[in-house]
Amino acid sequence: MTPLEELRHSCSHVLATAILRVFPETKLDIGPPIETGFYYDVDLDHKLTAEDLAKIEAEMQKVIAENQTFTRREVNRDEAVGIIKKIGQERYKIGRLADIPEGEAISFYQNGEFVDLCGGTHVKNTQEIKAFKLLTIAGAYHRGSERNKQLQRIYGTAFPTPAELAAYLHQIEQAKLRDHRKLGKDLKLFVIDDAVGQGLILWAPAGAVVRQELQTFIAAELRKQGYHQVFTPHIGRLELYRTSGHFPYYRDSQYPPIIERETLAQLAHEGCTCAQLANKLTEGDIDGYLLKPMNCPHHIKIYASQPHSYRDLPVRLAEFGTVYRWEQSGELNGMTRVRGFTQDDAHLFCTEDQLPQEILGCLALVKIILTTLGMSDYRVRVGLRGTDTAKYTGEPANWDKAEAACREAAKTLGMPFTEEPGEAAFYGPKIDFIIKDVIGREWQLGTVQVDYNLPQRFDLTYVGADNQPHRPVMIHRAPFGSMERFVGVLIEHFAGNFPTWLAPEQARVLPISDKVGDYAREVVARLKDAGFRVTLDEHSDKLGAKIRRTEVEKVPYALVIGGKEAEAKAVSVRSRAKGDEGVMPLDACVEKLRIEVATRALPEKRK
């Protein structure tokens, strides 16, 4: 354990000590340190409130003031059971004791009157805890399983010094200011309206600009890499998804099927129950349509629509395809977890020999995006199949090949990656690029997935050099992941200060008075003609107010125009990053912006 973890872990023991003093009937589960602090899971009939938290915190201060020493004691298993019974914590601690493998040391730590089954380690004395704070109460299932009782989890954090704690709390406050849900509203990027539906994003004009620019950008890269653009509808027949496996494997995560009116009437006539209907849908006795949960079956049908020679491969079909998934209501979150989203999707059909090269091409695309946007704080995960075999389709031999291909490709990234069993798609393993949002939650953005299974399920073939039919391998990939989630994360990445090429409004012309209105309109027209997104601030405010508004709305450039500029056919440039950049000829300004946009320059650090 690092010293910081040790401190936090000790603080969680102090928390438990205090809870037992305030609520002696509390049954304790576990209280580990975590990345941002610590928690303790407790089972208590009384619903803890914010006031309770304050009470507990006060008691913790007393425990710390009591100058309690942490002492370790190793015991054998029988003694351990005895101790747990003696302290009346059988409910969870006996189970936790059973988790400790035979042969490993079993230890208890004691501070003051509090004794806890614990592997350690701890600080020497409670007085070493100089700065802590209890943060929130949340529900958490025992052992993380929905089938178990939900306990109350108390989150807190601790630091070596009060200054560090204060800095951390300040940092949390600052982070909230760049939350995409707040900025999305402030900058009018997107809207979620309950009348439309939970988790369904309405892209307002400003947000649509950002998305459109990103799509245009990636589309150009796709052309270079030999992709073909396709378009497919938002729904497909249920039978299609029975074949692909989406319906059987993920039916609970889909919007319910759309059933044809006549079929429904017939079923009603037969007195069909809901249970029977569900059964008929599963068995394929009746058909219907599904809002598409993934684009692959549609793309597969385009591939399958004509015979392919090995000379045609790889076939790369790309589409900004919108898909719908029935995410649990408690999971929905701004733009990052939604029920309808558009993937910058593509499916590559290739020979097994071509697979490594094609994966690399996909990874390169992801890297181009991340580099262009200056996103370097991400991690890479190779998602492998887990132990629950019912979740996956296909033969183990193919899975082995696909997993090996992913692993090899990930190695070429030249950065560390983790291999995580259970994180694969049902049809194959994947390489995911994962980024944290402002409050530390991780989101999967770009993904590259290797799939031997869907080609088999759809009986896809190509004719090889031997004039025999062969099975292609598929790659599913989405370098942005979804436009919604990516833009959500991007808003936070830039704190709303988009680079000029992405900024919804790139420049705003600020006439000092309406005496120069004519020239101001001339400047706007010139910039619009050059292809920029520019507006005119015609309010009768003083310049300071106009500049303030431009700054608050995070417009990259304010172009100030007064009598001098009008006379000289010039503009006074004030940038978001540098402030007043001085007067320059209008032509020079146009050229400056043109270069900045063409090179997709990143925002300079603000002075």
Next chain:
RNA sequence: GCCGAGCUAGCUCAGUUGGUCAGAGCGGCUGUUUCGUAAACAGCAGGUCGUCGGUUCAAAUCCGACGCUCGGCUCCA
């Protein structure tokens, strides 16, 4: 879906123990001002206090149900 918290003008929020409590700032509109690098001045308009029901002489305020949002948990092809 589960546990907990919240919901008052477009936005951010104030409304003590139920009784001129329906308010402020910003934004918007109108007028005056014509202004040189982060907020000119004045006036006006805007809300059935999330929804529905209940308690009460009286409900933004108390109770219940529902909806949505937020923080976690679970889930995430």
